[in-house]
Amino acid sequence: MPQEHIEEYLEAIYDIAGKDGTAKTTEIAEHLHNAPASVTEVFQRMERNGLVHYESHKGASLTKKGFKIVMKLKRKHRLLEVFLARFLHLSEEKIHDQACKMEHTISDETEIALCKSLGGPTECPHGSPIPPCNLDVKNCEECLAKQTITLEKREKEIVTITSLKPGQKAKIVFIRGGRGAIQRLCDLGLTNGTVVSIVRSAPLKGPLEICVRGCKLVIGRGIADKIFVQIEGS
Amino acid sequence: MKIDLVLALAGNANVGKSSIFNQLTGLGQVIGNWPGKTVEKAEGMLVHHGKNIKIIDLPGIYSLSTYSQEEIVSRDFIALEHPDVVINVVDATALERNLFFTLQLLEMEAPLVVSLNLVDVAKKKGLEIDNKKLQELLGVPVVSTVATKGIGVHDIVDESLALVGKTPSSFQTKIRYGAEIEKRIEKLENLLSNIDIGYPKRWTSIKLLEDDSEIVKLVDKQHPDIVIAAKILSEEISHIHKEPCSAVIASERYAVAVRIVNEVQTAIQPAKPSIGEQLDAISMHSAGGYLLMFAIMLSILMFISFFGGWIAEAIHNLFEGFNPHMVGFWPDLAWNGAMIGFYAALSVALGFILPFYLILGVLEDSGYLPKIAYLMDKPCHAIGLHGKACMPFLLAFGCNVPACVGCRIMETKRDRFIAIFLSTLVPCSARTAVILGLVGAFVGVQWAIALYIIDFLLILIIGKILNRYLPGMSVGIIMEMPPYRTPSGKVVIKQAWNRFKPFVITAIPLIVGGSIVIETLRITNVLSVISDALSPVTVVWLGLPAFTGFLFIFGILRKEASLVLLTTAAGTLDIRSVMSPVQMIVFALVIMIYIPCVATIAAMVREIGWKRAVYITMFEIGLAVFIGGIAFRLLNVFM
Numbered sequence: 031m032p033q034e035h036i037e038e039y040l041e042a043i044y045d046i047a048g049k050d051g052t053a054k055t056t057e058i059a060e061h062l063h064n065a066p067a068s069v070t071e072v073f074q075r076m077e078r079n080g081l082v083h084y085e086s087h088k089g090a091s092l093t094k095k096g097f098k099i100v101m102k103l104k105r106k107h108r109l110l111e112v113f114l115a116r117f118l119h120l121s122e123e124k125i126h127d128q129a130c131k132m133e134h135t136i137s138d139e140t141e142i143a144l145c146k147s148l149g150g151p152t153e154c155p156h157g158s159p160i161p162p163c164n165l166d167v168k169n170c171e172e173c174l175a176k177q178t179i180t181l182e183k184r185e186k187e188i189v190t191i192t193s194l195k196p197g198q199k200a201k202i203v204f205i206r207g208g209r210g211a212i213q214r215l216c217d218l219g220l221t222n223g224t225v226v227s228i229v230r231s232a233p234l235k236g237p238l239e240i241c242v243r244g245c246k247l248v249i250g251r252g253i254a255d256k257i258f259v260q261i262e263g264s
Numbered sequence: 265m266k267i268d269l270v271l272a273l274a275g276n277a278n279v280g281k282s283s284i285f286n287q288l289t290g291l292g293q294v295i296g297n298w299p300g301k302t303v304e305k306a307e308g309m310l311v312h313h314g315k316n317i318k319i320i321d322l323p324g325i326y327s328l329s330t331y332s333q334e335e336i337v338s339r340d341f342i343a344l345e346h347p348d349v350v351i352n353v354v355d356a357t358a359l360e361r362n363l364f365f366t367l368q369l370l371e372m373e374a375p376l377v378v379s380l381n382l383v384d385v386a387k388k389k390g391l392e393i394d395n396k397k398l399q400e401l402l403g404v405p406v407v408s409t410v411a412t413k414g415i416g417v418h419d420i421v422d423e424s425l426a427l428v429g430k431t432p433s434s435f436q437t438k439i440r441y442g443a444e445i446e447k448r449i450e451k452l453e454n455l456l457s458n459i460d461i462g463y464p465k466r467w468t469s470i471k472l473l474e475d476d477s478e479i480v481k482l483v484d485k486q487h488p489d490i491v492i493a494a495k496i497l498s499e500e501i502s503h504i505h506k507e508p509c510s511a512v513i514a515s516e517r518y519a520v521a522v523r524i525v526n527e528v529q530t531a532i533q534p535a536k537p538s539i540g541e542q543l544d545a546i547s548m549h550s551a552g553g554y555l556l557m558f559a560i561m562l563s564i565l566m567f568i569s570f571f572g573g574w575i576a577e578a579i580h581n582l583f584e585g586f587n588p589h590m591v592g593f594w595p596d597l598a599w600n601g602a603m604i605g606f607y608a609a610l611s612v613a614l615g616f617i618l619p620f621y622l623i624l625g626v627l628e629d630s631g632y633l634p635k636i637a638y639l640m641d642k643p644c645h646a647i648g649l650h651g652k653a654c655m656p657f658l659l660a661f662g663c664n665v666p667a668c669v670g671c672r673i674m675e676t677k678r679d680r681f682i683a684i685f686l687s688t689l690v691p692c693s694a695r696t697a698v699i700l701g702l703v704g705a706f707v708g709v710q711w712a713i714a715l716y717i718i719d720f721l722l723i724l725i726i727g728k729i730l731n732r733y734l735p736g737m738s739v740g741i742i743m744e745m746p747p748y749r750t751p752s753g754k755v756v757i758k759q760a761w762n763r764f765k766p767f768v769i770t771a772i773p774l775i776v777g778g779s780i781v782i783e784t785l786r787i788t789n790v791l792s793v794i795s796d797a798l799s800p801v802t803v804v805w806l807g808l809p810a811f812t813g814f815l816f817i818f819g820i821l822r823k824e825a826s827l828v829l830l831t832t833a834a835g836t837l838d839i840r841s842v843m844s845p846v847q848m849i850v851f852a853l854v855i856m857i858y859i860p861c862v863a864t865i866a867a868m869v870r871e872i873g874w875k876r877a878v879y880i881t882m883f884e885i886g887l888a889v890f891i892g893g894i895a896f897r898l899l900n901v902f903m
Contacts, residue, residue, distance in 0.1 A: 168507040216514035217327035233550040236642035243360040250740030
């Protein structure tokens with residue numbers, strides 16, 4: 031089975047899955063225009079490869095490995111959308127389908143070069159966030175300033191500060207965004223390597239109250255989405 | 265008067281600079297428990313041991329690389345006006361972050377005295393700070409203070425006086441950063457050795473490495489080669505740390521701050537969450553927090569409505585007891601003009617405005633305002649702002665003037681414009697007096713609340729339109745969240761009095777004077793001539809009695825005056841006999857939005873310029889007339 035096919039299955043699970051992260055076999059079959067029996071077969075094969083957890087009658091959910099692949103694809107997809115809209119001036123309805131096809135074929139190096147030439151965008155033209163790269167950099171400025179493309183990877187997984195649970199501690203490793211915002215966050219003590227924790231967050235994607243250096247700060251969701259952390263002890 | 269010494273108070277937001285200022289000068293700078301109260305620098309005098317000392321209170325600032333407008337005021341003052349001594353007020357409960365700024369002041373080689381404030385609160389949190397050790401590590405005098413109680417504030421002045429006359433070189437700091445940075449600072453210092461740009465060399469070198477736009481510009485004019493050298497050096501640092509140099513230096517400063525805190529501070533973690541944290545859990549709860557907020561707002565409104573009505577009646581009965589009931593031109597003028605004007609103004613003042621300021625003071629001093637900013641951040645996005653805007657909005661419920669100035673805490677020009685525009689639509693205490701004193705008292709509280717709801721809807725709609733059509737985007741909230749504290753009765757009363765005083769001094773004489781003028785015009789029938797001229801709008805379109813025309817003109821000066829003068833112009837105290845409920849509602853509605861008062865217009869001109877102030881004013885007049893006319897026609901169908 032070609033890699034592209036597997037990737038489409040992974041993405042379908044991610045897009046369709048309910049709150050518990052599980053996508054039903056019938057739903058996937060409908061989405062990909064396949065017979066349920068063959069979907070089950072693919073799920074079983076993917077489970078053997080460690081990409082999904084599969085339970086008959088319930089469906090499939092992504093493993094960490096599978097999730098990582100989906101994030102990478104989403105990143106490529108949304109970067110391509112920005113490129114197609116901004117440089118090739120394709121209309122917004124067309125870019126999605128085009129990017130869907132291209133995302134499976136571009137290399138990681140192309141992905142990074144694309145990100146750099148676009149100035150490190152944070153959102154696709156439809157407003158969805160672009161997942162961060164896993165390069166070993168502390169912010170986008172550093173990467174953009176470099177002439178060459180380096181492919182040093184981060185060893186540990188990073189998540190945005192918004193995905194922390196209240197009370198959970200994490201270390202800041204990467205801040206996305208312009209100089210002004212980074213400077214302000216630094217001034218308030220949110221420098222790289224600082225341990226932060228979430229106190230609470232307001233409903234409906236409201237702001238977060240965080241605890242840093244013994245002080246409490248409120249930061250808007252838009253800013254918090256650009257602060258990436260590494261969970262302590264992970 | 266000869267000034268012997270200038271002392272400037274500088275430090276992070278909400279650490280007690282203004283409290284120290286008030287203690288030293290005896291003045292009434294606004295204080296409260298929320299970041300961003302002080303947006304302008306204030307000056308006051310102190311005579312200490314026979315010396316005339318000028319004290320400057322600066323807005324809160326987190327760093328010398330500035331972010332919002334009020335912070336530039338502070339940076340420019342410290343950097344360019346060279347005060348004799350800078351008093352760095354430091355919050356003992358958040359030492360690490362506060363020292364970050366102290367380190368920058370040390371780099372500037374300013375004569376420095378550190379006021380370690382809030383030591384009482386720190387002690388309660390289980391934090392002990394070794395004052396002597398801190399003094400030794402920083403190399404500057406450190407004084408422990410409790411500003412709200414005046415403890416230690418005069419020791420700061422003594423320490424400052426001791427610094428005067430010392431050689432500038434004695435203020436050079438011994439604090440050093442990582443070797444790879446120090447090496448490059450030194451290189452730049454050598455390049456700068458024969459050049460004088462008015463700033464200390466070490467500080468200039470650091471600022472060049474940080475790529476601070478103003479310093480780079482300054483040096484670039486005379487020595488572009490040094491700027492290029494600095495760029496190369498800063499890139500070397502970025503390369504080592506994989507971060508922009510300014511972020512590396514910030515990290516280094518924090519590392520030094522952490523080291524100092526570890527040496528001077530012992531912390532005992534309290535076993536159970538403090539009362540403040542428990543209150544946070546309730547007042548910032550995803551559902552309960554909002555319920556509590558609405559309950560507080562509604563109960564303030566209800567309370568002031570009933571209290572104001574009660575006071576008005578009590579004062580009326582008291583004064584009418586002395587009514588001589590004489591007839592004739594002069595007795596009419598004296599009683600209906602002067603006396604009624606006076607006591608009606610008094611009842612508005614004591615019934616509505618003073619209690620509102622007292623309640624606002626409690627909210628401010630307890631630290632509830634930032635919680636509202638947190639809760640309302642998301643809803644504020646709908647009108648193109650972020651949660652911080654709620655703090656000037658709440659001030660606007662008292663008076664629109666400080667709210668317009670307070671909007672300086674908004675970071676971008678666009679946000680400030682929207683915030684100022686919307687602030688002028690917030691019903692201030694004067695408008696509250698009209699709404700509650702007229703509609704609340706004579707038609708029903710539910711109708712008064714309906715007027716508030718209409719006003720909030722207007723703010724929402726106008727905000728949405730502005731957000732849609734003004735270019736740019738809001739930057740998002742980054743704000744410190746201060747802990748709750750028990751409001752101090754003394755502070756609340758003093759603050760309310762300071763805000764209330766201008767009302768007593770300017771508004772009451774103005775209203776009494778206006779009342780006499782109107783009574784004269786009424787007796788001589790000139791009033792009807794003026795009112796008739798405005799009747800196409802007032803009578804035909806808005807459906808109001810003709811005599812209200814003059815009140816709208818007078819209301820431009822003071823909105824509450826329109827309520828007081830209504831009784832004079834109507835010639836009776838029982839407004840129900842001359843106005844129908846619909847007319848009262850329409851009158852209050854138009855007064856509520858038709859124009860910002862003169863003082864607010866003046867504040868707008870100062871903040872955003874003539875042109876924009878005129879636009880806003882004209883827009884609001886048009887809007888009020890339009891909505892008033894529609895309301896009149898709609899209400900007549902239902903009532």
